[in-house]
Amino acid sequence: MIEVLYFAWLRERAGTSREAVETRAPTVAALVEELRGRSEGHALAFSDLRAVRVAVDQKLAAFDAPLAGAREVAFFPPMTGG
Amino acid sequence: MEVRVAPDPFDPGAELSAFTARAAGAGAVVSFTGVVRGDGGLSALEIEHYPGMTEAAIASMVAEAKARFGLTAARVIHRHGPLAVNEPIMMVLAAAPHRGAAFAAAEFLMDWLKSRAPFWKRELRADGAAWVAAKDEDEAALGRWA
Structure with a gap:
């Protein structure tokens, strides 16, 4: 079970800020493929991955990052702090 | 406390005074304050963040800055939630x-x-309302510290 979090416009498109997902996806990219099938909103959120950043257990990660042992995966747009 | 991420407004003058007192012995104190710009008809700003990761990410940036530049003290304050025009953001x-x-x-x-x-x-x-897009020049600015 992985806790999946969404922020900013990914949250709006997915229609949720977090959801527990039963998955055996080996990588972030494989998880994204599974999440795309959850709803039209999810598919829209992940329609252009160039605009999506990911963190695994609160550390920035790449889409090919492994998910073995991961508890939390977050998806969000490029950050706009400062 | 080196990092504070909170919705509360803060007083940049009071923060600078307190920091300067704490940094006694340093020959130089530099501060930067980011303020909500009211241009283009902006009525307010809302800042969303990732509780937990935000604090950890900033703490690691502060640790890196202290080591890299030999700082004797450092502090980052960043607000989230709704902010009015002319209010300090960070x-x-x-x-x-x-x-x-x-x-x-x-x-x-x-x-x-x-x-x-x-x-x-x-x-x-x-x-x-519209999400602010990240700027290419902000991403490029990281290159100079590589």
Whole structure:
């Protein structure tokens, strides 16, 4: 079970800020493929991955990052702090 | 406490005074305050963040800045939630023996905060709301610290 979090416009498109997902996806990219099938909103959120950043257990990660042992995966747009 | 991420307004003058007192012995204290711009008909700003990751990411940037520039003290304050025009959003403070390191560290921290701290700004205007897009030049600015 992985806790999946969404922020900013990914949250709006997915229609949720977090959801527990039963998955055996080996990588972030494989998880994204599974999440795309959850709803039209999810598919829209992940329609252009160039605009999506990911963190695994609160550390920035790449889409090919492994998910073995991961508890939390977050998806969000490029950050706009400062 | 070196990092504070909270919705509460803060007083940049009071923060600078307190930091300067704490950094006693440093020859140089540099501070930067980011303020909500009211241009283009902006009525308010909303900042979303990733609780937990935000604090950890900033703490690691502060640790890196202290080591890299030999800072004697550093502090980052960043608000989230709704912010009105002209309100301070965030503040970076850096203390070092000499000004070069303090200026450089403040810029380093700002560049990293812009693109690697998990905050997302949303602009509210009379005709609606829109997420602020990340700027290519902010991403490019990180290159100078590589």
